[in-house]
Amino acid sequence: MIIDSHCHVDPRHFREGADAVLDRARAAGVDAFVVVGVDADLSAARFAAALAARRADVHAAVGVHPHDASALDDRMLAELEVLARLPEVVAVGEIGLDYHYMHSPKDTQQRVFADLVALARRVEKPIVIHTREAPEDTLAILERAQASDVGGIIHCFSEDRAFAERALALDFDLSFSGIVTFKTARAIQEVAAWAPGDRILVETDSPYLAPVPFRGKRCEPGHVLHTARFVAELRGEPFEALAARTAENTRRRLRLPQDGALTG
Template sequence: MLIDSHCHVDPNHFREGADAVLDRARAAGVGAFVVVGVDADLTAARFAVELAARRPDVHAAVGVHPHDAAAVDDRMLAELEELARRPEVVAVGEIGLDYHYMHSPRDTQQRVFGDLVALARRVKKPIVIHTREAPGDTLEILERAGASEVGGIIHCFSEDRAFAERALALDFDLSFSGIVTFKSARAIQEVAASAPGDRILVETDSPYLAPVPFRGKRCEPAHVLHTTRFIAGLRGEPFEALAARTAENTRRRLRLPAPAASAG
């Protein structure tokens, strides 16, 4: 069964509730979810941890999005580290840089990014990276901050082959969202087609970036099937084989438990 390696399902995104959304995805063939909690006051992080604590098919990632870097203070870092040490939390993230909207100043984003990489190293958990229009600075900070000690995931991969090669060398896997299905995403499609099979993951980033044929609509975890099917076509692989491989890659990277054996 597929794993959605990155989704946001907190109540401000899905009024019907996370359980309804995740149950729809399970009915479609998605077996597990990495629910990412990021906002300016850790409400979403707490929600992700609580959801993972009561649903065995959910694993949490907690962090601070670069948009909210200006809100980070010592108290928030301390609480985030406490949350990150919880057994339900499998990664620190998403964290990184976003130079598109610049909701937080560039230097603040860079400082907080380094602080959060250090936090991940302290708790010994992999990192989920958000990077937008900041490829050079993202890689430089990862290298300088020793991120390869814990490795992680380049979430919603939207860069080129050169970036992919440096990220892979730093022990970061590449996670592809619905963007890969867009006609304009030629560079991303090239990477998805050629990346090592044991280093690729799939995600929805729901409620954002719905894949074709849902582009422009609210995305949800069930849509990861369409992204996976599209990538399988790029790679000339059977859908079932790629679904199984990306699920295994996600389990290995985030140290998730093996799926329960079916009765027979």
């Protein structure tokens, strides 16, 4: 089996509806999905939780993207904690820092990031990390906020081996998206080839970052198969073994049900 460990399928991304998109991926051979809900008003978080509640092959993660850090207030934080405690929600995220676009001020991003790590520790669920152009600050906040108490996933891994080693030491696994298939992604490819086999995951981050040969097009959860094949080739492993291992790693990290319960 194979699991897409991180995808966005809310209506603003897929007008045909999440069920159509996920059913296409199921037909292609993807067995389960971690659907991530993040936006400025928690509507995507509510959507992800509701989708996971009615589909046995879906599990939800809920959070506030660093782009929207400025929108988080006490009321939203309280509602997010309620959502995060739902049994169908398996992680808090994606949360973190993004210094590329700076849609929210740096100090606000850092404060909200620390607050959401604290929320994850309260609900005792792992964290899904978004980090872009902020490697040192991301790791520093994870260390100060004691994120290793719950661990989690570095989503859409796009850093170097030095970052990977520190993240692994903090009990964060590395999830590889379509970026790893890009010709220019040499450093990421080196990490994917080197990383411990029990600490790697695969994802699409749909509708973003479609892997080769779909680069530039809308990404869908079914495309995780192409990313997994590429990572398997980098590691010199059979695709089936890599798919099974990353699925098992996702199950273990997010405390998902075993195979039979995922295929509902």
